[in-house]
Amino acid sequence: MRFEALLVKKEAKQIHLIKQLIIAGGKMNIRDVRELLGLSKKSTDHYIDELIEAFKHFGDRCQITYDGAEVTFAKAHDFSLEEAERSFYLSSSKYQILMYLLEEQEINPVRLTQELKISESSLSRKIKDLNKILNEFGLRIWQGKMIGEESRIRYFYFQLLWYLGQGYEQSSPREVHVIESLQRGLNLDxxxxxxxxxxxxxxxxxxxxxxxxxxI
Known part of the structure; x- marks a missing residue:
């Protein structure tokens, strides 16, 4: 699965910029950034401003600064590129749609568009894009529901969540008991x-x- 397909073009460009900043030693001239992104100065400035805002929640662990001439990227030793990428995926609208389906089983267009702050036409386009990804798994979203074999749906969500490091937080006592029972039954550790x-x-x-x- 090409997980980058979960991102919109702007988000993909921003991740690409971060990677290139790291390769360049943490600093790039704005002309090189514009050439890399293939954007006008105004659009490049907007992309950088949004990127700076997106990284604020990392605090001192990761900072992007822009003085109009150079873009600088600095990070702590314990901060990884994977963590930065993950934050983009988890906040993407397409990922949120998939998680909504997993939790609610059926899309309520009015509620979901309000939560994501997008129009219904934008929601429809994103679902269309998601169906291109889901086709690889023999699945699709149709009339607000995930359509396909149960085993395929489970496999898709397992792959998605495992890749993004989600869904296996602290175990409940019942879950611990189930896993321990499996170990005893299989005589494995x-x-x-x-x-x-x-x-x-x-x-x-x-x-x-x-x-x-x-x-269907």
Whole structure:
């Protein structure tokens, strides 16, 4: 799956800029940035301003500054590019639509457009884009629902959430009991990563158990 397809063009360009800033040693001339992005000065300034705003929640761990001539990127040793990329994916509208479907089973256009602050026509376009991604898994969104075999829906969400490091936070006592029972039943001692994978699969299975439809 090409996870970058979850991003809009602007977000993809911003991630590309961050990568190039790192390669360039943390500093780039604005002319080089404009050439890299293929944008006018006004649009480039707007992209950079939005990027600076998007990174504010990282605090001192990661900072982007722009003085009109140079763009500078500085980060703490414990800050990774993967963390920056993940923040873009988790805040993207397409990801939010997928998570809404996982939680609610069916899209309520009025409610979802209000939550995402987008128009219904924009929502329709994003769903159309998502269907191109979902086609790889034999799935599609149709009339507000995820259509496809239950096993395929589970596999898709598992892959998505595992890639983004989501969905296997602290286990509940019941979940711990289930995993321990599996270990005893199989006479195995699961490694930490295996336990996370099992936990994520259990949670995805629980959420998709009553939310699927047959293919049409």
């Amino acid at each position: 699961f490694m930490s990563e295996a336990k996370k994978r099992i936990l994520l699969w259990l949670r995805v299975t629980k959420k998709t158990n009553h939310s699927t439809c047959s293919s």
